[in-house]
Amino acid sequence: AGLHASAVAKGKLYFGSATDNGELTDAAYLAQLSNTDDFGQITPGNAQKVSEANFPGFWRKTDCIQWDSIEPTQGTFSYTKGDVIADLAAKNGQKLRCHTLVWHSQLPNWVSSGTWTNETLIAAMKNHITNVVTHYKGKCYAWDVVNEALNEDGTYRTNIFYQTIGEAYLPIAFATAAAADPDVKLYYNDYNIESSGSKSTGAQQIIKLVQQYGAKIDGVGLQAHLIVGSTPSQSAQATNLAAFAALGVDIAYTELDIRMTLPSTAALLAQQSTDYKNTVAACVANTKCVGVTIWDYTDKYSWVPSVFSGQGAALPWDENLAKKPAYDGILSAL
Ligand code: XIL
Secondary structure (H helix, E strand, O other): OOHHHHHHHOOOOEEEEEEOHHHHHOHHHHHHHOOOOOOOEEEEOOOOOOOOOOOOOHHHOOOOOOOOOOOOOOOOOOOHHHHHHHHHHHHHOOEEEEEEEEOOOOOOHHHHOOOOOHHHHHHHHHHHHHHHHHHOOOOOOEEEEEEOOEOOOOOEOOOHHHHHHOOOHHHHHHHHHHHHOOOOEEEEEEOOOOOOOHHHHHHHHHHHHHHHOOOOOOEEEEOOEEEOOOOOOHHHHHHHHHHHHOOOOEEEEEEEEEEEEOOOOHHHHHHHHHHHHHHHHHHHHOOOEEEEEEOOOEHHHOOHHHHOOOEEOOOOEOOOOOEOHHHHHHHHHO
């Protein structure tokens, strides 16, 4: 059996992969992505973000806020790219993790640099969440409601939402998403929270904050953009997962990749296989961990080389769509 079938046999809900619209014209790529023996879940890597390309003018499209210094031009917006991924998941019988509603990155300038008041930004954020969650209602297994709200030391990241609204933007976002779709699982998602430390503690504080406000939060997403040779051990990950599980929330590994300094060698590929195995094994061992998603499956389309200079080869399939040792490492944990 493959990755997804084996994960299900271990009591997990899925093993999945992120994907992106531009890759779907690659027939060999699409065939493997659609192979439900390996992948029972997909995540749009970019298609549902609030980027200008996906939602031109979107944050302005509201009738309940006063525009102050903001031009009241009515934008057009499009769900086209997100719908392509959602339709593919439905056609393949794969779960969809929807990503993401509130994030400091890939925002149009006039959101991140706009002149906002507490009241107007809350209204615009609610408007966005309500529209997007309603559009995808019934299609998503989970939403990453808020993404990357923390600094490395566990304090709140300075972004337009925190600066304007304060920490209340988090529970407001979760409550708004829950109102728009009571059935979808609502996640807080971040990176560098795969082992204990200030940032993981900060994520636990966010879960408690949302709970204290009386808003629904179902899970925490551990992005897990990890590094070969310095991936936390299985026991370190187990300790961390237990701390989240104690708060009563589900856990998912949402964007797993394990990068190396290029060129890849047999030794690095072997260590990568061990690192993948340890990470997936930590999820398997915790009953609150529902599944693992890799951030695309082939090095051909990984985001890593474009962001981390000199690094790459982070995924279980190589650039020619051949399985690497990491594939068997994952499988050995399942
Ligand atoms: C990345 C995509 O993979 C890239 O294609 C895009 O250029 C930038 O965003 N954390 C996240 C993801 O939550 O949305 C990011 O995805 C990777 C880091």
